[in-house]
Amino acid sequence: MNYEYISVEREGKLTLVTLQRPEAHNALNAAAHEELEHAFNAFAEDDQQWVAIITGSGSKAFCAGHDLKQQASGGGLTTPSTGFGGLASRFDLNKPVIAAVNGVAMGGGFELALACDIIVAAPTAVFALPEPKVGLAALAGGLQRLPRLIGLKRSMGMLLTGRRVTAAEGRELGFVNEVAEDDVIVAARRWAESILACSPMSVRATKEAVLRGLDTPIEQALIEEWEYPQMKAMLASQDAVEGPKAFAEKRQPSWTGH
Structure with a gap:
């Protein structure tokens, strides 16, 4: 796909997705939703891509949510099956995604950030779910994720x-991991580097077990987590051999993701 409203860069094992509608505060129209779904499909399917960062272009906005001008002209609120921005309803993605919130994150933009595993925010970032002010509700995950x-x-x-x-x-409320003292992308890259220093098999197994266990009684989750697909793959992986071996040999592990 040739992207018009986003850009996708691959830097080693890191995928950087940038919303490219600064003139509209990076609000997402129908085409932008489709492009983001395609980009995250590609990220999920690429064994060589282990971590993703999503951010907005410009200094004013991460994402202002749905393109309300398109909606007002009859465009509706159509989103892909994977949810707002191709991410909010993507429940089978076990690879970590970091939101680098460089400015305003309103409505669906905030919900897009909430769908990520880590949120790093610029000091000037602002978050809100203002849907009731325009006769709507935060139906892209905000009503469910924020209380949790x-x-x-x-x-x-x-x-x-x-x-x-x-x-x-x-940060005080608990949905922001870090308020970046320097450039928000630099801070997000630090988080990505810390994740990339770990086995991707372990990272995926951890994310899967945590998310699947959120609504499961702990005594049940402690039993079931051994049977989760990513956990079984981790325990049978080369990385599970390489990690202890590297520790015993006092060297950095060489992760293969297999």
Whole structure:
């Protein structure tokens, strides 16, 4: 696919996806949704790509959500089967995704960030789910993910008012991992490098077990996690041999992802 509204760069085992509609605060129209679904499909299927970062172009916005101008002109709220931005309803992606929030993350833009595993925010970033102010609701995961992340009362304080939250407050509430002191992409790359230093088999098994265990009683999850596909693949992998061997030999492991 030739991308018009996003760019995709592959740097070693890292995929960098950038929203490219700065004139519209990186709001997503129908074509942008399709491009993002294609990009994340390619990331999921490529064994040589282990971590992804998603960010927005320009300094003002990460993503302002749906393109409401398109909706107002009859374009509707159509999104791919994988959800807002091709990510919000993608529940089978075991590779980690980092949101580098460089500015405003509103509505679906905030929900896109919430669908990622780690959120790194610029000090100027602002988060909100303002859908009730325009007669809508945060149906791209916000209503479900935010309470699970920060609790019922804190999330209701945002969801029922549509109020804006700064990066610093997002860090205090618990949905922002880091407020970047330097460039947000530099900070996101540091997180990616830390993940890439680990076995991708272990990382995928960990993500799968954590997410599948969220709504499972712990005594049941402790039994079931051994049978999860990514966990079984990890335990049978070359990496599971290489890790202890490298530790015993006092050297850095050489991960193969197999």
